[in-house]
Amino acid sequence: EVQLLESGGSLLQPGESLRLSCAASGFALRTSAMSWVRQGPGKGLEWVSSIGVSGVKLYYADSVKGRFTISRDISKNTLYLQMNSLRAEDTAVYYCAKSGGGDCWPYQCGMDVWGQGTTVTVSS
């Protein structure tokens, strides 16, 4: 069964850093584009970042560009999101999601498998 399991969420103060992890099982990360999507309290979904099948092409939302970094460890089959200079507006549930169809970006084939989410709260 294809599954994603996020971890690393925490309560932090503005300006601090955090790394989220997303452990994949049932498929190899190197075969799918992967994304992070967040959802603020009572709010809608917001795309954060995507990494392509090759691991070379990286894309970020303007709201996190320069502060967040997406990466993966193929040997551990794990996706990461390094978040620096955190702000109150970064408070959200963070989901990792797999693109459907193999070598397919999330906007092409949709995101067909999602983790359960991990909560990041940024507050002074």
Add this chain to the structure above:
Amino acid sequence: QSALTQPPSASGSPGQSVAISCTGTSSDVGGYNYVSWYQQHPGKAPKLMIYEVNKRPSGVPDRFSASKSGNTASLTVSGLQAEDEADYFCSSYAGINNFVVFGGGTKLTVL
């Protein structure tokens, strides 16, 4: 403020059909055939219902259909069932700089 505009709510009685709209611009919805729809029940992760405007992943009932005209995409749920009550989000490709944008979501209530 979300990039794509959805009505905040929609409703219908069991067995009826309901349509949810998603309005963007020529830079996103209108410019590409890359619209997806997601269903989200409270406290759960989103579920992909439609991709590439009108394609259903395996396992999604054919009661769910979708289309696009100009800058507006639509999701139609036919034969409404109680379990269809959820939030629905549209998303679209918005070019290499914006990549993926979402709508604000529509809460579907089955009366």
